[in-house]
Amino acid sequence: MRPKEKRTKKLTLRDIHVGDWVQVWSPIPERYSPPMKITAIHDDGTIYLTIDDECCCDPWEEDIKNIDALPITIDLLKGFGFQVEEKNYTIHYKDYCIGCISDPKSKYAKPNFYIYGCHCRHMHELTDTLYKKIDNIRLEWNGMDKTKEEHETV
Structure with a gap:
């Protein structure tokens, strides 16, 4: 039996643009970096x-073969400053209602994300769609907040 592939969608130079958010695959520990721009x-x-626009350090240099798509999740959207209203299945960014999600609580399927009518599975697809619709948008990775329960157990 073939081992399960641990990587998400591998990207090519045609898939990406400057300003897109991706993740870097590290083959030795077999895990991903935090989101990188x-x-x-x-x-x-x-x-x-780089990890953000404010970073003064040298940029991280990587080969395209290690650059993978960053799958969209509700936690990831929140880490980028989006507001996700799970009751009415909408996604907001600042003053804009930018899209919707399929039932996030479904036990049968992963939620699907629709941004301005486009089905987006990965963060580079979402940013490409947003850059076409919203002037001067600047996404920043803020990380994921831990809940009170997680703080107590750590």
């Missing part, structure tokens, strides 16, 4: 990334 793309497949 693309700052430069070179023809040889070298990608430069």
Whole structure:
């Protein structure tokens, strides 16, 4: 039996743009980096990334073969500053109602995310859609908040 693939969608140079949010696969520990923003793309497949626009350090340099799509989840959206209203299945960003999700509590399927009518599975697809619709949008990764219960158990 073949081992389960641990990686999400592998990206190509045609899939990504400067400003997209992705994740970097580390083959030795077999895990992903936190979300990283693309700052430069070179023809040889070298990608430069940073954790945010305010970072003063040198950008992270990585080969395209290690750059993977960042799957959208409700927690990820909240980490980028989106408000997700699970009661009426809407997604808001600042003053904009930008989309909706299928039933997030369904035990049969993962939620589907629709941003301005486009089905988005990964963060680079969401940012491409938002950049076309909202002027001067600037997404920043704020991390995921731990709940009170998680703080108590840590």
